[in-house]
Amino acid sequence: MILTKLMKYKEYTWWSSERKLVDSWKSFGYLFxxxxxxxxxxxxxxxxxxxxxxxxxSGIIAIIIWTLFPHYKIIxxxxxxxxxxxxxxx
Numbered sequence: 001m002i003l004t005k006l007m008k009y010k011e012y013t014w015w016s017s018e019r020k021l022v023d024s025w026k027s028f029g030y031l032f033x034x035x036x037x038x039x040x041x042x043x044x045x046x047x048x049x050x051x052x053x054x055x056x057x058s059g060i061i062a063i064i065i066w067t068l069f070p071h072y073k074i075i076x077x078x079x080x081x082x083x084x085x086x087x088x089x090x
Contacts, residue, residue, distance in 0.1 A: 031078060039063060 042062035047054075 030082075034078060 039062050042065050043059055046061050
């Protein structure tokens with residue numbers, strides 16, 4: 001779902017003539033690492049509230065929170081900051 005949202009932006013497509021393939025994958029990599037960081041933080045918070053015996057359950061809850069209910073404002077703000085920095089670099 002997040003990948004399809006990213007593919008709507010021109011600079012994230014590999015066939016774009018304005019951006020290099022490395023730049024698009026680098027930007028996607030940063031977004032993926034941000035998503036992974038939020039998953040780990042949510043996993044840590046949920047594992048503190050639930051018994052440590054149920055770590056698999058906390059991981060599932062963390063993935064559900066950050067995958068099924070994506071925070072569009074955070075992602076949109078992140079993408080717009082990347083777009084602004086790319087425009088400034090040109």
